[in-house]
Amino acid sequence: MTLPESVEHSEPVKARTPDPHDFLALDDELDATERAMRDTVRAYATTELLPHVADWYERAELPRSIAKELGALGLLGMQLDGYGCAGLSATAYGIACRELEAVDSGLRSFVSVQGCLAMCAIHRWGSAEQRQEWLPRMAAGEVLGCFGLTEPESGSDPGSMRTFARRDGGDWVLNGAKAWINNGALADVAVIWAHTEDGVRAFLVPTGTPGFAAQEITRKLALRASNTAGLTLDEVRVPASAALPGARGLKxxxxxxxxxxxxxxxxxxxxxxxxxxxxxxxxxxxxxxxxxxxxxxxxxxxxxxxxxxxxxxxxxxxxxxxxxxxxxxxxxxxxxxxxxxxxxxxxxxxxxxxxxxxxxxxxxxxxxxxxxxxxxxxxxxxxxxxxxxxxxxxxxxxxxxx
Missing domain, CATH: 1.20.140.10 (Butyryl-CoA Dehydrogenase, subunit A, domain 3)
Known part of the structure; x- marks a missing residue:
């Protein structure tokens, strides 16, 4: 068997000494856009977040001001298309999460709740009007969202949630409680999941709505550089347009x-x-x-x-x-x-x-x-x-x- 000329005369590839921090050179698999994401987020996280994160952790706080910085970098809803979102690959999104959590899990959680829970729910299940109203401002970090699914008596079994939304004329009225909601006391809008007579639905509830309250959970021993809250909804009235039309069923x-x-x-x-x-x-x-x-x-x-x-x-x-x-x-x-x-x-x-x-x-x-x-x-x-x-x-x- 005769080998192709290009193979016969190819120069041997020199082995590299393994990098102690990337032993199998996995980052070699990244494309130019993914590497640019890595370098950008790593530089920002190292210079702007790392010097402060131990103090944030000790004081159990996360400043809301970082939202606009993250938005300016295109990190909020970065995996979504349109409405001011970057529309990047899954790998690019993953790389950003890796570099943020290299500083602290609370930072990755902040971005994840905003982009993968609140924004994703609106992007995937919302109307064109809802997307246009909320997503551009959320992508810029001007508006923060949270995702209200978990309840005090309903964690791993979300189907047993007790929050209920009933129709009242042209409105919906919500009653119930949510627990362990990240970004809950920072959010401007909450995506609230509730049982209805027609099954599980989701509703966009501005956090200033009468009857809505968020109580920050304190005395945490983990994820201290993050905001976690319990939410209560007492006769919270929202218009019919607050329901996400595509959000039907727990799936x-x-x-x-x-x-x-x-x-x-x-x-x-x-x-x-x-x-x-x-x-x-x-x-x-x-x-x-x-x-x-x-x-x-x-x-x-x-x-x-x-x-x-x-x-x-x-x-x-x-x-x-x-x-x-x-x-x-x-x-x-x-x-x-x-x-x-x-x-x-x-x-x-x-x-x-x-x-x-x-x-x-x-x-x-x-x-x-x-x-x-x-x-x-x-x-x-x-x-x-x-x-x-x-x-x-x-x-x-x-x-x-x-």
Whole structure:
């Protein structure tokens, strides 16, 4: 067999020394637009957010002012088309989530709630008039939204929600309560899901509407650099035009949650990367028994395990992004990604904390902050148990939820 001339005389490709922070060079798979997104968000997050995030975390606050900065960068609703949205690829969106969560999970959550929950619901299920009224201002960060699905007695089983909307003449009147609503006390408009006589519907409720109240949840030990609230609706009256015409049935709400889960799958890779990088730097620079921590076999074992977990999580995120772009991504595949990547990131954070020793529990280092956040992210957008059972149902064909 004769090889083609181009093959016979090709120059051998020189191997590269693996980058400790991207061991399999996964970012080589990104196109020019995706790399530009990476560089832009990383630069902004590193210079404008990272210097302040430990203080925000300690004070349990997230300044609303960052919304317009994020909007100016095109990060709010970036995966949506039209209405001032950037219309970027799933991978570009994932990269942005990764770089934001490398600073803090609360920042990724802020963008995710705005773009993948509130804006996505309006974009996907709203009327042309609703889209035009809300989306351009939300994309610019001038108007903030939240997504009211979870309730005090209805978490993993959203179908058991008690919030109800009844017709009264030409209006809808809503009564009920929502819990653990990110951006809830910052929002200008809430997408509220409620039972009606015709099934589950969604309504756009301006937060200044009489009877609507948001109470910020305090004393949190995770996701402190974020806003979380409980919402109450007491005879909240909205016009018929407030109903999202396409939002009929619980599946429409869950479709928005799938968008947010995708962002988490990418985001936790950033959190894990930061924890690993912090541990690596510390191990190299810290001396014990007359030598660096990095020179001990047990330390190297920990660092190697972290590299493996971080690399696997990055590969999973990239594969799911490519499936999503091809229109082939299934919800159960998102369950696998969310379960695997958050689990891996949590283990990386815990291992990194052990390398830093007592220093690992202070806000002078990012590890414990990420570790606490990831414990919450394990529950957000579907608990570990729910995603486990979703995967189990997919591979066995047997329903184990009920």
């Amino acid at each position: 429409t709400a869950l479709s928005c949650l799938n968008e947010a889960r995708f962002g988490i799958i990418w985001g936790v890779v950033g959190a894990a990367r930061t924890c690993y990088a912090s541990a690596l730097d510390y191990a190299v620079g810290r001396e014990q028994f007359g030598r660096s921590l990095a020179s001990f076999q047990l330390s190297q074992r920990k660092l190697a395990d972290m590299v493996v977990d971080l690399t696997h999580a990055g590969m999973t995120a990239l594969r799911l992004a490519r499936l999503k772009e091809a229109g082939l991504l299934e919800p159960t595949q998102l369950s696998l990604g969310k379960l695997a990547n958050v689990r891996a990131a949590t283990e990386v954070a815990r291992t990194a904390r052990s390398i830093l020793g007592a220093n690992g529990i202070t806000l002078d280092y990012p590890v414990m902050r990420h570790m606490s956040n990831l414990e919450a992210v394990l529950t957000v957008e579907g608990t570990e148990e729910v995603h486990t059972l979703s995967i189990g149902r997919a591979v066995t064909g047997v329903q184990a939820f009920r």
